[in-house]
Amino acid sequence: TQLLEQSPQFLSIQEGENLTVYCNSSSVFSSLQWYRQEPGEGPVLLVTVVTGGEVKKLKRLTFQFGDARKDSSLHITAAQPGDTGLYLCAGARGSQGNLIFGKGTKLSVKP
Amino acid sequence: DTAVSQTPKYLVTQMGNDKSIKCEQNLGHDTMYWYKQDSKKFLKIMFSYNNKELIINETVPNRFSPKSPDKAHLNLHINSLELGDSAVYFCASSQGHSETQYFGPGTRLLVL
Numbered sequence: 001t002q003l004l005e006q007s008p009q010f011l012s013i014q015e016g017e018n019l020t021v022y023c024n025s026s027s028v029f030s031s032l033q034w035y036r037q038e039p040g041e042g043p044v045l046l047v048t049v050v051t052g053g054e055v056k057k058l059k060r061l062t063f064q065f066g067d068a069r070k071d072s073s074l075h076i077t078a079a080q081p082g083d084t085g086l087y088l089c090a091g092a093r094g095s096q097g098n099l100i101f102g103k104g105t106k107l108s109v110k111p
Numbered sequence: 112d113t114a115v116s117q118t119p120k121y122l123v124t125q126m127g128n129d130k131s132i133k134c135e136q137n138l139g140h141d142t143m144y145w146y147k148q149d150s151k152k153f154l155k156i157m158f159s160y161n162n163k164e165l166i167i168n169e170t171v172p173n174r175f176s177p178k179s180p181d182k183a184h185l186n187l188h189i190n191s192l193e194l195g196d197s198a199v200y201f202c203a204s205s206q207g208h209s210e211t212q213y214f215g216p217g218t219r220l221l222v223l
């Protein structure tokens with residue numbers, strides 16, 4: 001059973017467009033993290049959201065945690081080719097650091 | 112300086128062989144993890160060690176055995192390799208269980 005559903009699975013857009021990636025679950029998480037992974041590399045943490053309704057911004061990236069702490073979204077404004085990569089959401093449950101990962105969104109931004 | 116390093120980066124081997132993957136972190140973290148990422152990029156935790164003690168052991172075949180000689184190292188030994196073991200294996204570390212996890216560059220294992 002996949003606890004975290006991530007959508008879309010693939011996204012190909014032109015430079016300058018906006019996009020939103022969604023991460024949904026029926027389970028409550030103590031925190032939710034977003035990672036970006038480039039080919040041949042390990043995932044790199046972008047942000048951690050902890051409080052229901054929390055919004056965090058990282059330059060052109062806006063992250064939101066759902067009020068019930070079951071879902072999250074990542075919005076990118078004016079996408080750049082450098083944003084290309086695999087975006088992974090991961091939910092933390094309990095205190096043992098067990099991260100449940102979504103299946104990822106592969107983003108391609110064309111110049 | 113590399114925070115979390117893994118060796119080897121690539122590993123090609125035959126079915127039935129035994130192999131080990133090494134992981135080292137120089138961040139002073141007390142918790143280390145092994146993840147498996149399949150061909151569809153799905154990342155799933157395998158093991159978690161805190162202060163050299165096994166904390167999480169997901170449903171992983173007994174052929175996989177983690178070994179932590181000290182807090183900075185967590186190695187993964189795999190016996191009797193099977194075709195389905197082909198994947199990218201990532202090591203990660205954190206300070207405490209609930210803190211940010213830092214991932215290594217991955218080991219690409221191909222079993223022929």
